[in-house]
Amino acid sequence: AGCYKESLYAWFESKEHLLATLIRDQAAATTSAVEAALERSRRGDAEADLESTRKFLAQMGFGLLSLLTSPTSLALNRAAMTSPGLAQTLLAHGRYTTGPLVEDYFRQLDQAGLVSIEDAGEAFTVFYGFVIRAFQIRALLGEAPLDEAERRQAGEVAADSFLTLY
Numbered sequence: 712a713g714c715y716k717e718s719l720y721a722w723f724e725s726k727e728h729l730l731a732t733l734i735r736d737q738a739a740a741t742t743s744a745v746e747a748a749l750e751r752s753r754r755g756d757a758e759a760d761l762e763s764t765r766k767f768l769a770q771m772g773f774g775l776l777s778l779l780t781s782p783t784s785l786a787l788n789r790a791a792m793t794s795p796g797l798a799q800t801l802l803a804h805g806r807y808t809t810g811p812l813v814e815d816y817f818r819q820l821d822q823a824g825l826v827s828i829e830d831a832g833e834a835f836t837v838f839y840g841f842v843i844r845a846f847q848i849r850a851l852l853g854e855a856p857l858d859e860a861e862r863r864q865a866g867e868v869a870a871d872s873f874l875t876l877y
Contacts, residue, residue: 731797733783738805741809760825768870768873768874769869773865774866776846776866780850817834817838837873838869838873
């Protein structure tokens with residue numbers, strides 16, 4: 712973006728510090744989006760039914776897949792694979808922050824009788840697997856990421872698969 716390395720290092724002490732800041736900023740935006748989506752879902756609790764749950768899960772799957780296969784996310788993941796410190800930052804501000812929010816949502820679905828979930832952590836892992844499948848790793852390896860319609864379809868397949876299982 713027309714910036715000299717010296718200028719960047721005036722703000723960030725190292726490349727790793729710059730990347731860690733990017734990870735935290737992207738994770739904060741993602742967490743805010745997940746929290747807002749979950750809050751919208753909670754406000755609609757009076758109307759909660761299986762179809763609205765399916766639609767919400769499909770949208771959440773689409774959003775997760777869009778995020779994790781975005782150029783920024785792929786670049787940050789590649790960097791994290793070469794740096795244990797960045798990998799820990801990515802986990803701490805990604806899975807270990809967002810996962811518990813989704814797990815709480817799954818507990819609410821269970822309490823509402825819409826699904827039968829014994830372990831919300833395992834349910835999140837299963838949903839994540841249904842969404843991501845091999846799409847992220849294939850994109851990391853250089854294959855073109857899915858387009859928007861394909862990501863939407865993948866989100867719907869993940870939601871249907873999850874609700875069939877639970």
